[in-house]
Amino acid sequence: MASFVLTVVATWGIYALLGMGIVLVYRTSRILNIAGGELAIFIGYVVAIAIESGLPFPIAVPLGMGAAMALGLAIFWFTIRRVMGEPPHVGLMLTVGIATILNGLMIILFGGGMTAVPAGLPAFTSLGSVRLPTPDIVAAIGAWLSIAAIAIMYHLTNLGLQMRAVAERVMLSAQRGLNVDRTVALSWVIGVLAAGLAGMLHGERSYVALSATVIGISALIACLIGGMDSLKGVVLAAFIVALTESVTALYIDPRYVLIAPVTILLVILIIRPWGLFGTVEEFRRV
C-alpha cells in the first residue's frame, strides 16, 4: 500500500511538472506545445547517455538541465519567435514538427532503445517496517521540489510577475515597457526545463525510450482537465490522471492505462470544456 501511494505521488509529480511546462508556455505565448513528451524524453536520453559515458549523477543532471534550457531558447529563437501572433493552429503544427524532429534525433543520436538514468542509490530504502523503492522516492522528491521552485518563481519573483502580465495582456505589458520577447523566451526556457526535469525523473524511476514519450500525452490530458491556463489546475488534474493510470496498471493491464484519463477528459470536455480551473473568457464559445 505504501509503495502504491509512493508510485502515485511520483507519477503525479512527474505529470504535474511536465504539464506545468506546457501551461507556462501556453500562457505567455498562446502556443499549445504538443512536443512536451518528446522534449522530456530527449533530455532524459541526454542525461542517460552522459551517465553511461562515465559522468557521475550529480554532474549529469545539471548538464541535462543546461541542455534543456539551451533547447528551449533555441526553439523559441528559431521558430516560435517568428510565428507569435499568427493563428493558433500555426504554432500547434509547429510543435508537431518539432516533436517529429526530436523523435528522429532520438533515433539517430541515441538509438531509440530502452535505457535508464541510474542515480546510483540502493534499490530499496527501509522506513521503519516498510521497504520502499528508492528511485520512486528520489523521483517524488525531485519532482515536488521542482514544482515548488516553479510555483515560487511564478508567484513571488519579478520574472513570474512579468510572465503573468504577458499572459494577461500582451499589449498592455508591452506598453508598460516590458520586454515581451524576453519574457516569452524565458517562459520557453523554463517550460522546456520543466519538461526536461520530468524526463530525467521518469528515466530515473522507470526507463527512457521512444515509447516513453507517451508521458507527454498524459501531461496534456492533465492540462486540459485542469484548464490550459491554470497552474493550480494542472497540478490537481495530474493527480486524477496519475491515480487512474496507476489503478488501471495495477488491477487491469498496463497497456490500457490511457483509457481512464481519456474518458474523464471527454466528460470534462462535454460539461466544462475550459477545464476544472480554466478561465471561461479563455474559452470564447461560438
Next chain:
Amino acid sequence: MARAHSARIPSSLPTSMGRTLALRRGRAQWTCVVLAAIALLLLPRFLSTFWIHLANGCLIAIMGAVALNLLTGNARLVSLGQAAFLGIGAFAAGLLQRAYNVPFPVALAAAAIAGGLVGFVIGLLSMRLRALYVAVTTLVLHFAVTTFFSFVQAVFLDSSGIILPLPSLGFLELQTPTQWYYFLLAIATVIVLGALNLLRSFIGRRWIAAGEHDVAAEALGVPVRWAKLSVFVVTSSTTAFAGALSAYYVGTVSFESYHFGLAISYLAMIIVGGVGSVLGSILGAVFITLLPYVLDHIFLLLDLRIRANVLAGIHQITFGALIVAFLLFEPRGLAEVWRRVSSALADWPFRYRSASGSAR
C-alpha cells in the same frame, strides 16, 4: 513609377459570378486538364510494378490529404486524428469482412459510415470547442482508438491482425497493381472533384467562413455549429473510406499501421502542399509519399550504407524539418510555388503582367 502599381492588378479578374464559381477557366486550363488526364491514364504503361505500387500509394494518400485539408485547411479545425480515422475505416471493413464475409462495396460503405459516425461524435464535441481544443481532442482520440484496436486485436484476433482477401467489384477483379491503379485513380478523381465542388458551393463557403472567424460568420447568418459538424462528418467518412481502401490494397489490417507518425505525415502533406488548397493536397500527398523512397534512392546512389533504424530517424527529421520550414517560410505551400512558377511562365518573357493583360 506607375508600373509597380498596375503590376499587382490581376488581368483575369472574373467578370461574373458564374465565372468565379467555374471549376476551370479558359482554354489553357482545359488543355492542361485533358493532357494531365491522358498522362495519368497512360502512366502504368511506362512504369515498373514497383512504381505503380508507389503511384497507388500516392492516390490513397491524395484521398486522405484532400479530406484532411478540407477539415484543417478550410474549416481550420486542426486534426491530429487522421491515422485514427484511417484505422477506423480499415477495422470496420476488416471486421465485417472477417465476421460476415461481406462484399467489397458493402465493406467500403460500412467503413465510410463508421468514420462518419465517429466524426459526428467528435464534431458534436467540436461545436463547443475552439481550434486548439479540437486539435487536442483528436490527439486524444488517436490514442484512445489505437489503444482500443490493440485491445481488440489482442483479445479477438490473431497477433498479425486481419488478412483481407483480394476484392472484386463483380465486373472487375482487383488483382494486379495496374487494375488497382485505374480503380484508385477513378475514386481519387471523384474525391478531388467532389472537394472542388464542395468548396465552391454554399456548404464549402460555410466551412471556410466558420474557419476564418466563427463569431463573424455567426453574425452573418452562417450556421457555424452545423458547418463544424458537417465538415467533420464528411471528411472523417472520406478518410475512413480511404483507410478501408488502403487496407484492402495492402491486404492486412493491424493496429500497428496506424501509429501517430501516420497522422503527422498527413499533416505534413497538407502543410507542404498548401493549407486550404485542393491542388496543394495533391502535390503534398505525392511529395510526402515519394519522399522516403527518393531519400533511400539518393542514399543508395551515394553508396552510403545506413542502418534501417537510422534511416527511419532521417525520414522523421526530414518530415519535421519540412513542416517547420514550410510553416515559417512558405506558409501557403507547394501550391503557391506552383502558382508563382506557372504565372511566371505565362507572363514570359515579361517580368510582370500589365494591367490590360497583354502579357497573355
